[in-house]
Amino acid sequence: MAAEHAPNASEYIVHHLTHLNSLGHKQAALVDWSVFHLDTLFWSVTLGLLAVLILARAAAKATSGVPGRFQAAVEILVEMVESQSKSIVHGDRSFIAPLALTVFVWIFFMNAMDLLPLDLLPRIWGGAYAATGHDASHAYLRIVPTADLNATLGMSLGVLILCLYYSVKIKGFGGWMHELFTAPFGSHPVLYPINFAMQMIEFVAKTVSHGMRLFGNMYAGELIFMLIALMGAAWAGTASGALLWVGGVIAGSIWAIFHILIITLQAFIFMMLTLVYIGQAHESH
DSSP: OOOOOOOOHHHHHHHHTOOOOOOSSOOOSSOOGGGSOHHHHHHHHHHHHHHHHHHHHHHHHOOSSSOOHHHHHHHHHHHHHHHHHHHHOOSOOTTHHHHHHHHHHHHHHHHHGGGSOTTHHHHHHHHHHHHTTSOGGGOOOOOOGGGSHHHHHHHHHHHHHHHHHHHHHHHHHHHHHHHHHHTTTOSOGGGHHHHHHHHHHHHHHHHHHHHHHHHHHHHHHHHHHHHHHHHHTTOSSSHHHHHHHHHHHHHHHHHHHHHHHHHHHHHHHHHHHHHHHHHHHTSOO
16 A cells, blocks of 8 residues: 655645535435535535624624623724715615625625634544545535635625615606616617617626635635745754744734734725725616
8 A cells, every 4th residue: 555645735735726616425306406515515614603693693792781892893894884884875774784784794794704723623524434334535624714705796686686675666657677787877869779788788897806806815714824834844854844844833823913904894895895886886877
């Protein structure tokens, strides 16, 4: 039997960039699970539920007296989101402001998974996978849902659907259709096809850029963590290897501290663009 060799740098990165598409069992006849990124689905739903539970707990424990640290932190967050939604969306915000708050907290939690040690959860999953009799080398697991384009584009598509809903709700179906063919260049019949094409391009551009911006930043951050982890894995009993390991620890710490700003900023930007796009749906051209 050939001795098992440690993965090289390329194999290590490829392994960590591969999604979990199968649990190693025979596929059901009606559902081909191989087309789904099961790790993205699991972590997005789990962290979404965690965000809702934390916000629900904050609401249930809220008091009119002197707030504790947890309540004070949540109140600051709620006031920030409310002030932003009030300045952007002119109309009923009873659904939009809580939506923006949920989006911010949810995306922050998904982004924050990047701060966990790179190999921690994949190794735990690999051990559990091997215990069921499967090859641990095929135990793929990516734990940052926002580093998956499917997740970020899915969220941006959800925002697009909300924009279309509010466009019809605020302007009426007839008013929205009229706007599709008369904005931005005017209501002359010759301009109808150009206006409609421009509107479609705008919808597509906003949706794609909305999802791609979050994905690109988180994917790049994930790659940098992988490269830093390779520095830490270079220790092979030599002085140069020890220096690389120390450099990996220092670089990883610095990048993790800086990454806190990135994960917060990206959650805020996605939330703000959500408010801006929904706010545009409330306005007439």
